[in-house]
Amino acid sequence: MARTSSAAAIERLRQQVDAVRLAGEAYDDEVVRTCALAAADTMQAIADKRASNEPVLALAANATDVELREARLRQSVRRGEAVYLPAWRETHTGMPNLLLRSALFAASHNPDEAVVEETIASQGDTSITLTGFRLTGYDKRVFAVCLNHYRQDHPLSAVRGDFKWIRISYWQFAKELGVEPGPNVYKAVRSSLIRLNAAHLRLRVKRRDIPLPRLIEVAFDDGHDAAAPANSLVKGGDVIAFRVLDSMANLFGPQEWTAVSEVALHDFTGLQAWLASFYSTHARPYPLQVSDLWRYSGVVCDLREFRRRLKSALEKLQGEDVPPAIRVEGYEMKGTTITVMLERWTNS
Template sequence: MARTATSKAIERLQQQASAVRLAAEAYDNEVVRACAVAAADTIQAIADKRERDEPILELAANASDTELREARLHQAVRRGLDVYLPICREDHTGMPNLLLRSALFSAANHADEAVSEETIASQGDTSITLTGFRLTGYDKRVFAACLDHYRQMCPLSAPQEFQWIRISYWQFAKALDVEPGPNVFKAVRTSLIRLNAAHLRLRIRRRDIPLPRLIEVAFDDGHDATSGKSQVKGADMIAFRILDTMANLFGPQQWTAVSKSALHDFSGLPAWLASFYSTHAKPYPLQVSDLWRYSGVVCDLREFRRRLKTALEKLQGEDIPAAIRVAGYELQGTVITVHLKRWET
């Protein structure tokens, strides 16, 4: 993957700052020298800010594995030609905030409904447009299981290369924490097809983000495309890859380590809420109507309020892991403020 224009611009700014600072040393006039040094500091500050905003941190091609691992604790990283996603604890999956704070993986059950250039409700200064099939919470689980394979030292795939991850249906079912069986294999296959067909146009903070597809997938199984009958077995294979453009969604503070309990222990609105609030670090008031849009739930606003209270109460159970447990919530008129247990420490 070639270096981005932004990365080259940052390097030029850094070179200019060094040049101005070097030139400042040639001035005998103390005032002029101080002004030149101040100008160099300003240019360097601009470069530093742009570097912080750049989603993919560039390391030298000969950077050590230790340097790479430390950098990946914060964001996506490029070392040489290889691009890596961030790393997190084994019982968590790193996922982009943009997707979790939107109706892309909605709490509604409308799988296999095709859309074209549909605007997806999302939080903040972001824009998502989907062409393909509408996605659900189950698709989020399947997508997370695919992202998990890039946790360690496996780089994302470059478009011109053919780096595929191969996994059996049985292994995929175990990754989803479900018992393998024909119905599960069929659901996994169907979900991967939906994810493969999802074409997104993304814009974050007035900047377009290239992302041709969420995932590319191929099958080596017993599915009969002519009759539509599926004879998929647990030993049959799935091949998938996630392209290095995905790294553009994993910049500093643009991704969240989501606990496996948030991904696998719930469905519907509770599952969506668990992921959504995982991406935030403190309580804040939010319009109920905004949550309604972001969640993608198909019902009127009054019914959503009822479902929202039921879902939040379900997430308050003592058996709910502390990482996603709701400590309480305040519903005042049209505004709700949710408090998580982990925010109390």
């Protein structure tokens, strides 16, 4: 991922800070020296403020592992030429809010339908355009398994870099997906990876274009072509190679990503799964238009039917067997709006 113009501007500003501070310390006149050092401090504060607003925090090439770990608690980080996603705790997967608050991973069952420059409904001051195949909640689960391999110390891949691809067998991928390995699962995983590999997005967030060539890049070492028929034999020992490019780091800025529990990602399907992920990205209750949720979720039905499905999904998420972190405590529909209350919001 090439440095953005704003990152380059921050670096130039920091170089100017060093120059002003060095010049100030050389003055014999105490008043001039004090003013120059104060100016350097002000410029340093401006540079730090700008850097904190960047999605990818740039650390010095010789930053320590401790510095890197601490910085990754908040956002994605660059150290030298290596770019890392944030670090999240086990039993969770870090995912961009932008994608979870949209119909990209729709709560519907229409994969393999090709689209070109299709606008994807999304919440807030955002724009998503998809060229490729429509994606579903199952693709979100597969994508989460891929992202989780970058949770610790594995850097993202540079477009022209030589970072190794992550290699994993279909059997191990199924285990990480939380399902029993088997031929049908391997075929489903393969099909999902092909859809994710083909997904080309154009993103705009808060009046800023975000370059993202594709969600993942995938190669198969099982001897089958990507366009092989569905009944092709895929064995558990066959190997998948995938990598996530460092442009993905632009979606993991401060307060722009969420560590979603594996339960929310893998233990539900359809609208329930979408709602569990969507509300995981929010910290408090507030009213939303039901028609907006309808658009964001990607459910294919009329609005009246969606209201019925929405109530049913929320009531199931109120069950005692639902973990408190994502359990719905209650909801209120007033006219065209709905307010959902999660149990973790009332207990925090």
